[in-house]
Amino acid sequence: MLNLQDKDLLRQACLIDGDWIGADDGAVDDVTNPADGSVIGRVPRLGDAETRRAIEAAERAMPEWRGKTAKQRGLLLRRWHDLMLEHQEDLAALMTAEQGKPLDEARGEIGFAASFLEWFAEEGRRTYGEVIPSPMGDRRMMVVKQPVGVCAAITPWNFPAAMIARKAGPALAAGCTIVIKPAGQTPYSALAMGELAQRAGIPAGVVNVVTGDARAIGGAMTASPRVRKLSFTGSTGIGKLLLRQCADTVKKVSMELGGNAPFIVFDDADLEQAVEGAMLAKFRNAGQTCVCANRIFVQAGIHDAFVERLAARVAELRVGPGHEAGVEVGPLIDAAAADKVEQQLRDALAKGGKLHVGGERLSGNFLSPAVIAEATPEMACFSEETFGPLAPVFRFGEEAEVLRLANDTEYGLAAYCYTRDLGRAWRMSEGLDYGMVGINNGHVSTCEAPFGGVKESGLGREGARQGIEDYLEIKYVNMAI
Ligand SMILES: NC(=O)c1ccc[n+]([C@@H]2O[C@H](COP(=O)([O-])OP(=O)(O)OC[C@H]3O[C@@H](n4cnc5c(N)ncnc54)[C@H](O)[C@@H]3O)[C@@H](O)[C@H]2O)c1
Numbered sequence: 001m002l003n004l005q006d007k008d009l010l011r012q013a014c015l016i017d018g019d020w021i022g023a024d025d026g027a028v029d030d031v032t033n034p035a036d037g038s039v040i041g042r043v044p045r046l047g048d049a050e051t052r053r054a055i056e057a058a059e060r061a062m063p064e065w066r067g068k069t070a071k072q073r074g075l076l077l078r079r080w081h082d083l084m085l086e087h088q089e090d091l092a093a094l095m096t097a098e099q100g101k102p103l104d105e106a107r108g109e110i111g112f113a114a115s116f117l118e119w120f121a122e123e124g125r126r127t128y129g130e131v132i133p134s135p136m137g138d139r140r141m142m143v144v145k146q147p148v149g150v151c152a153a154i155t156p157w158n159f160p161a162a163m164i165a166r167k168a169g170p171a172l173a174a175g176c177t178i179v180i181k182p183a184g185q186t187p188y189s190a191l192a193m194g195e196l197a198q199r200a201g202i203p204a205g206v207v208n209v210v211t212g213d214a215r216a217i218g219g220a221m222t223a224s225p226r227v228r229k230l231s232f233t234g235s236t237g238i239g240k241l242l243l244r245q246c247a248d249t250v251k252k253v254s255m256e257l258g259g260n261a262p263f264i265v266f267d268d269a270d271l272e273q274a275v276e277g278a279m280l281a282k283f284r285n286a287g288q289t290c291v292c293a294n295r296i297f298v299q300a301g302i303h304d305a306f307v308e309r310l311a312a313r314v315a316e317l318r319v320g321p322g323h324e325a326g327v328e329v330g331p332l333i334d335a336a337a338a339d340k341v342e343q344q345l346r347d348a349l350a351k352g353g354k355l356h357v358g359g360e361r362l363s364g365n366f367l368s369p370a371v372i373a374e375a376t377p378e379m380a381c382f383s384e385e386t387f388g389p390l391a392p393v394f395r396f397g398e399e400a401e402v403l404r405l406a407n408d409t410e411y412g413l414a415a416y417c418y419t420r421d422l423g424r425a426w427r428m429s430e431g432l433d434y435g436m437v438g439i440n441n442g443h444v445s446t447c448e449a450p451f452g453g454v455k456e457s458g459l460g461r462e463g464a465r466q467g468i469e470d471y472l473e474i475k476y477v478n479m480a481i
């Protein structure tokens with residue numbers, strides 16, 4: 001049972017125009033705990049009509065919000081950041097209850113989410129324009145940046161707070177207002193963030209949070225000409241659908257989509273460093289991150305030692321409900337997710353893979369983290385995103401071979417490479433066809449860096465100085481004097 005210090009953070013209503021509302025027809029959806037299937041609570045099942053009202057509220061709030069100075073908006077974002085940290089324990093408890101991740105990871109995500117609000121509170125004050133030297137004596141030419149307008153955000157369940165802050169932070173800093181649709185599995189983190197935005201003094205209508213019928217809500221967001229930008233984080237399939245739906249109103253779009261990260265270990269790598277990097281890159285959030293090591297490539301000379309050491313470390317991982325102290329791997333989000341990982345495991349074994357540890361379906365949505373050696377490109381785990389605690393290890397010979405294998409995917413989000421050869425580190429970071437590359441480290445995400453992918457892993461970047469550009473329009477002014 002949830003035992004929050006601040007009970008008002010558990011919001012079982014949607015936030016539209018500063019009011020907490022239910023669905024017009026009173027419909028609700030259960031929210032369940034993936035660790036035991038228990039019902040945590042309910043949230044409204046909103047649809048097209050309510051979403052249109054949220055968009056209209058965001059449009060009404062635009063003039064006042066964009067009329068504030070960047071510094072004024074920044075102070076309010078900073079206050080929102082401060083409140084998230086003040087309530088970190090409650091927000092983490094909510095997240096672990098609805099998403100399943102261990103409490104320590106949930107606490108970390110709240111800090112990670114808040115960092116985007118802090119970062120963009122300042123970046124909003126640096127949306128510089130420019131003056132262009134005029135070719136005509138009686139003209140002056142300048143470029144200014146203005147907020148794109150009403151934004152819509154659709155976010156996934158695996159990082160229920162950070163994926164919202166990574167969008168709402170730059171949107172609000174730029175002077176935009178926003179309507180947020182969280183994943184149906186994890187609405188409470190989003191609704192609690194909405195509550196804290198209100199407490200921070202962010203005016204009604206600037207931040208709106210709607211839960212319910214994803215297809216209907218997304219349809220209203222993408223069809224409305226009032227919505228000038230859609231930012232989506234989720235699977236590539238849904239991203240493509242939303243891209244098509246946005247075409248009719250020519251919206252700006254940001255897409256943070258699926259991944260299939262290669263994790264490459266050369267003979268000259270530091271073995272312990274590579275194993276610990278693989279543990280972090282593979283098993284964070286029970287393997288349910290878009291940047292998880294999906295394929296682990298190990299050069300022949302270090303392969304057996306690496307597999308033995310990795311399997312030993314994986315065997316030590318403590319699996320259990322996220323609220324229990326010491327748990328390192330929680331449940332998968334639902335039975336379908338666990339089934340998918342089991343299917344990939346069975347496929348790999350049927351095609352010659354050798355199981356070194358784990359792979360048992362413990363109970364419900366729990367799987368024991370697994371290491372499979374002798375993996376091959378014919379296996380499903382080579383071409384499909386696993387999104388679970390399964391580590392397939394592929395043996396390779398030469399640098400050119402592993403680069404070809406690593407790039408043999410439609411995805412291009414994150415890649416990792418372990419080597420102590422400086423030239424090889426440069427060649428791999430340049431040759432890997434991915435938006436982000438970790439060299440001798442298994443975790444690259446931070447608010448100061450541009451997060452995003454190439455190919456079918458997405459469009460645009462989130463975080464860093466680049467992250468606010470997608471929420472701004474450039475205006476060129478030519479003035480006769
Ligand atoms: N690139 C990134 O930053 C990033 C981050 C997290 C997750 N992901 C990807 O997301 C996937 C897992 O998350 P998921 O299962 O929530 O993805 P998903 O695509 O199933 O759902 C993402 C969001 O889209 C909504 N949605 C689903 N169908 C919709 C529709 N027809 N119209 C409008 N909205 C719709 C869902 O309710 C949810 O809010 C993985 O592929 C993972 O790689 C990518």
Ligand SMILES: O=C[C@H](O)CS(=O)(=O)O
Nearest residue numbers: 158159288289290291445
């Ligand atoms: O899964 C999606 C997240 O963006 C991963 S990270 O926490 O940003 O590395």
